[in-house]
Amino acid sequence: MVYALALCSAAFVGIGNAVQQRAAARAPSGAVLHWRLLGYLLRQRLWLTGIATSVVGNLLSGAALGLGSVAEVEPLSVTAVLFAMAVAAVWSRYRVGRREWSGAVAVVAGVIAFLLVGRPGPGQPDAPVWQWVLAAASIGIITATLVSLARRMRPQHEAAVLGFGAGMLFGLQAALTSAAVRRLFDRGLLPMLVDWTPYAVVVIAVVGILLAQSAYKLAPLPISYPPVAAAEPLAGVAIGIGVLDGSLRITPIALVIEFAALAVMTVGVYALAASHLVEAHHRPHHHPHLPHRHPHPK
Template identity: 40%
Template sequence: MISGDGAVTTALALVAACFIGAGFVAQQHVAYREPLAEMLHVRLLTHLVRRPVWLLGIAAMVCGQVLSAAALDESDLGRVEPLLATNLIFAFVIAHLVYKEWLSRAVWWGAVLVTGGVASFLTFGRPHGGQPAGPESPRWLAAGAVMALAAVLVLAAAPCSLRTKAILFSAAAGMMFGVQDALTRGTLLARGGGLGSVMWNWQPYALVVIAVLSLLLAQSAFDAAPIAISLPAITAAEPVIGIVLGVFVFAERLQITAGALAAEVAGLIMIVVGITVLGRSPYPGKPEPVASGGDGPS
């Protein structure tokens, strides 16, 4: 039986996931109408900020993040993060109901696999302990390694089809969002030394740069393909990278019992299979060029 506090935490996390999912749907709906030539260019963002629906999507995502922070304030990571992973399911439901996007049975199964895999990994991984990593700590090199891997994915996407570009850009965006989460945590920890320690710290400035790059990668993925293909890798990569950086940067420890390890591996396998299923789902493709702000496909 769920206690009163547990029920509040669950409700906050699910509402947060709904807002985040709705925000992604609105962003993708607008970004998909932009010309393909704008992928990975800052002008994509400069065009999108003029679109009211896209701004509503950003606002919805921010609301979701605020609610998720409130849920985390009431409970621990292991309970809240798996619920937040349902944002992919909410996104698909909202896209189907609001924009009448056709989603096959395979797409729904893929979404369930990705969501279930993320939830399994987070529930059984459940990082604990650890110690803060100061801005001068060499442990932050792990975040640099993640950024380098994200860059490799972006470069590898150059000769690929739009479908593959969307998946690779999405995965890179999710990885950068994970770095963003780690930098946010590092910046918040630096507040203990006062405002001066924050201002002379490299982390808040890096956080702004990473936030813009993450957003650009996500919108480029949304520009390339429908939400069933362009969103799942973000949902999967961000929390997984967040936990990985928690281990390497903040010296947190994962559950290492035989059962926990088996569940974590099974979760990762489910994520890979789910993204593979979604990546193979049919869609009519996006014609090139698409007039900016026009009535392109959605």
């Protein structure tokens, strides 16, 4: 039951992100990393449909986590990349080729191997505020650095780096959500609402969505989405260990496999960032801010 819920969750999340990317690619020029990008997307039915689909996936993921453990659910959640790639391959005019599929499989395999070998332990349900502040500040500094570096890169590399930053924020959001839900179950609705965690979740989610949609605007889904999906569980594991006193296997053999898995994931992201699809993504008849002027280009 847990695995079925996790796979269904991954399917909904993957499809939802594929739909979001389709809408974000049509956003006006110059909207990357600007709040007007979200303002534009909030008026698009297609994007709202994608968000609603992803929300269904997140609810299914919550149910899976309620029945099982993070170690069981998170590896399967990364398969959302494959569902998203399948939708992109059918829906998009450009062809998703061997390089893109190989890169996506490498990302998924690397993250799953890391989580299965590392066997991250759940840790404590919550932590002191100062530890959360320290974790949030650390991820905020890393993400801000990634954004600064990304702005100097070519579109496909910028998309991958922004996607990785978004995934880190989503990992922090997931950890805070877990703490908020645990407070809800243990103490009730009112104590959760007067706590700071639900509001931090909202703020972090909005910033993460801005980064993710900016990545989707810059490059096709096979390039922009895998870094998001890969970074989220890795950031969640790091927070679980550093903040919630979780555990990770650190035997010599486990460490070798874990580093190898991260290397495979990195190679997969690099392969996707080097894809030729970004050229197709920015050709005139695919240009995101031209369809309203030339709905039927010759």
